[in-house]
Amino acid sequence: MSEELLDLNEVMKIRRAKLLKLREANIEPFAYAYSRTNMTEEIRSDYAGYEGKTVSLAGRLMSLRPMGKVTFCDLMDASGRIQLYVGQKQIGEQAYEVFKLFDIGDIVGIKGQVFKTHAGEITVSAAEITLLTKNLRPLPIVKQAEKDGEKIVYDAFADTEQRYRQRYIDLNVNPQVREVFIKRSRVISAMREYLDARGYLEVETPILQPIYGGAAARPFTTHHNALDITLYMRIADELYLKRLIAGGFEGVYEISKDFRNEGIDRTHNPEFTMMELYVAYQDYTFMMNLVEEMVCTISEKLNGTLQLTYQGEKIDLTPPWRRLPMFEALQQYSGINLYGKEREELAAAAKQLHIPVEKSWSAGKIIDEIFKEKVEPNLIQPTFICDYPVELSPLAKRHRSDSRLVERFEPFVVGREIGNAFTELNDPIDQRERFETQRAAFEAGDEEAHQLDDDFIRALEVGMPPTAGLGMGVDRLVMLLTDSASIRDVIFFPTMRPEQ
Numbered sequence: 001m002s003e004e005l006l007d008l009n010e011v012m013k014i015r016r017a018k019l020l021k022l023r024e025a026n027i028e029p030f031a032y033a034y035s036r037t038n039m040t041e042e043i044r045s046d047y048a049g050y051e052g053k054t055v056s057l058a059g060r061l062m063s064l065r066p067m068g069k070v071t072f073c074d075l076m077d078a079s080g081r082i083q084l085y086v087g088q089k090q091i092g093e094q095a096y097e098v099f100k101l102f103d104i105g106d107i108v109g110i111k112g113q114v115f116k117t118h119a120g121e122i123t124v125s126a127a128e129i130t131l132l133t134k135n136l137r138p139l140p141i142v143k144q145a146e147k148d149g150e151k152i153v154y155d156a157f158a159d160t161e162q163r164y165r166q167r168y169i170d171l172n173v174n175p176q177v178r179e180v181f182i183k184r185s186r187v188i189s190a191m192r193e194y195l196d197a198r199g200y201l202e203v204e205t206p207i208l209q210p211i212y213g214g215a216a217a218r219p220f221t222t223h224h225n226a227l228d229i230t231l232y233m234r235i236a237d238e239l240y241l242k243r244l245i246a247g248g249f250e251g252v253y254e255i256s257k258d259f260r261n262e263g264i265d266r267t268h269n270p271e272f273t274m275m276e277l278y279v280a281y282q283d284y285t286f287m288m289n290l291v292e293e294m295v296c297t298i299s300e301k302l303n304g305t306l307q308l309t310y311q312g313e314k315i316d317l318t319p320p321w322r323r324l325p326m327f328e329a330l331q332q333y334s335g336i337n338l339y340g341k342e343r344e345e346l347a348a349a350a351k352q353l354h355i356p357v358e359k360s361w362s363a364g365k366i367i368d369e370i371f372k373e374k375v376e377p378n379l380i381q382p383t384f385i386c387d388y389p390v391e392l393s394p395l396a397k398r399h400r401s402d403s404r405l406v407e408r409f410e411p412f413v414v415g416r417e418i419g420n421a422f423t424e425l426n427d428p429i430d431q432r433e434r435f436e437t438q439r440a441a442f443e444a445g446d447e448e449a450h451q452l453d454d455d456f457i458r459a460l461e462v463g464m465p466p467t468a469g470l471g472m473g474v475d476r477l478v479m480l481l482t483d484s485a486s487i488r489d490v491i492f493f494p495t496m497r498p499e500q
Helices: 010-024 040-045 093-099 158-163 167-173 175-197 238-246 284-303 327-336 343-352 364-374 429-444 454-462 474-482
Strands: 054-067 072-078 082-086 106-117 122-133 143-147 150-154 222-225 229-233 251-259 271-280 308-311 315-316 322-326 383-389 401-413 419-424 468-475
Touching: 010 308, 040 054, 040 072, 040 082, 040 122, 054 150, 072 474, 082 093, 082 106, 093 122, 093 238, 122 271, 143 251, 167 175, 175 251, 175 271, 175 284, 175 474, 238 251, 238 271, 271 284, 271 474, 284 401, 284 419, 284 468, 284 474, 308 474, 322 327, 327 364, 327 383, 343 364, 364 383, 468 474
Parallel strands: 082 122, 322 383
Antiparallel strands: 054 072, 054 106, 072 082, 106 122, 143 150, 222 229, 251 271, 271 468, 308 315, 383 401, 401 419, 419 468
C-alpha cells in the first residue's frame, strides 16, 4: 500500500522499524559529516565539463522510482535537483539491500559518474550511496503532471498556516518559497552595499531600552532581575541613532529587528526588520532622492528591471516618483479640504465619509484615519506623501514655510507605506514641548503616544546638526520585490498563536 494511503502514525512506525533494521546492521542512520565535491546545479549547468567524471553529492531524496534491481531517484540540495541512478550491479547486492531501507525524505551522500540517460536527463550513476540522516516524519509528496503543455501541481503543501508553522517542510517541498528567502537575503545585501558605498557607518544600538521611543507603538515589556528594573524591547532605533549624530558621526545606519505589541495582518508582524539611516547636514528632500535611488538600485540588482508586477498590478519604479503633499492628497481622494480644520470639524468630516471617530482621538489621529481609508488604497504607483501635520510627527522638524506642518514624507507603493522620513527635529526646547503633548495624549488613553526621554533631550541640548532621517520596512520592501502577498511569506518564522 502506498504511503499516502496509510495513517501517518502507521507510516512513522514503518520508518522506525527501518531505523531499527539499519542499526541492527551496524549502519549509523545519523552521520557526523560527509565530504562532497559538488552541488547539483554545477553539474546541470556544465554537463560537458562533468560528463564521465566522478562527483560526490549530498542532499535529500525527493523521489524513489524502483524498477527491480534498479532505482531512479531525485536528489535535492540547496542549489537544485538532479536525477540519481542506483543499480544493484553498480553498488553491490548487499549495499542495494540496505538501500531498500531508504525512504523519500532521507538525506544521503552519493558518489558516482555523471552521464545522460536515453531520454537526455542528466544523471549521476551511484557507485556508493550513504545514509546521512533517516527521515522519520514523511514529507508531503508534491506531484506534477503535464496537461496541454503546462505543469499541473497535485497534493501541494499549500495550507498557509501549516506552511508558516512548519517552514522546514515548506522549504523542502515548495522550491519557490526558498527562492523568496534567497531574494530577501540579496535585498538586505544590496541595501547594505548601497549605504556602505556612500560612506555611512553600520552600527548597533540597544534592543532592551529603559524608555522606548522613535515611533507611535505599544512596546513589549520585560524585567531585568539583577537591576530590578522594567525594560522595553525597542520599537525603533531612532533616538539612539540620533544620539550618535549628536556624538559626531555624520552618517549612521542600522538594519535591525524591532518589536511592536500590535495586531497581526498582511503587512504587520510584531517582530519585523527595519533599516534606519541618519545623515548630518541634510534634509528630507535629500532623503527622498536617496530612497528613490536606493530602491531602484536594489530592484535592478535583484530582478534586472524597474518594471514589476505585484499581485497582478503593474508597477513602474522609474524615477522621479510623484511627490504629493498630505492635505492635497486628502482633498483629491476624499473631496474635502481638511487643512486648518479644528478637531470637531475633522470629526464631522470623518462622519460624512462614514469613518467612525473615538472620543479620545486628537485632530491628528482623525486626519490619519481619514488618510488610511480614503488615500492609501489609491497610492498604487510609487508616491511620496509629504508635509504632515505637526500632531502626527513629534520627532520631525517644523516645515520651513508652514509651522503647522512638518518636513516629513512616507513612500507608498501598491497602497502601503514602506518607509518614513523626516528633516529631524534638533531644537531641544521644541522637542520637549512635543514630548509633553505626547505624554498628555498617553495619559488621556493613547497607548501609542511617545514617551518623554530626558536623556535624548540632553543629547539635543549638547547639539545635533541638521539631520535627515529615514526608516524603511525591509519586510515590506521584500514583499514588493518578490510579489509576496503577506508579510508572513517573507519572514521565515512569523509570529503565530501557539498550537493547541
